[in-house]
Amino acid sequence: MKKYNFYTLLLFCAVSVIVLSASRNYQSLKYKRTDSKFLQDTVKQVAWLAPASADSLKNPLTVSQESISKGEELYNMYCFSCHGDTGYGDGPAGGSMGIRPANFHDQRVIKQKDGALFWKLTNGKGNMPPFKEALTEEQRWQLIVFLRELGKTE
Structure with missing residues (x-):
């Protein structure tokens, strides 16, 4: 025992x-x-750089109330959930991703050429989906027009 x-x-x-x-x-x-x-x-985020060739892409649309309005509609449909209502990268879905979505008021974004933003929007990376299949080329340029306007506001 x-x-x-x-x-x-x-x-x-x-x-x-x-x-x-x-x-x-x-x-x-x-x-x-x-x-x-x-x-x-x-x-800490690693800079997401578009290829140098993207800088040569020019937005064929003129900045008008119509292109801004259409870009805003697209933003509200596809972007605000991650980038937030006002583009600060503070959307409800964006916070859960680990890497914070782009803040369109940040100088690093504002200083990028339209072509670089268009390239990123088209191809995506990581949590940022590619929109080349979901949006037409014109719609992607409309979004760029709206993002530029959004970045001007405080």
Whole structure:
């Protein structure tokens, strides 16, 4: 009977050591994920650059109330859920993506040429879907017109 208790106690101790060891590893992993440096790394975004050839693309549309209005309709249909009502990248769906969607008021976006924005809108990357199949070329240019107007407002 004593032999049985000894082995039971030994088995219990071995299992406890394994559980505590796994628990400690889990805790350290958990700590690393909430560590401020880790969070900074997840928020840090790598610049998304269009190819240089995209800069040569010119918007064939003139800025008019009609092109702005059509671009706004498209924005509200396809873009606002991620980029937000006012284009700050704070839409309800955008926050859950890990990488924050573009802020159209940011100078890094404003300084990009229309062709670069058109290329990005057409091809997409990561969580940003490509719109070459969903939108016509004219609709994509209308969106660019609206994004430019949106970026002018505070």
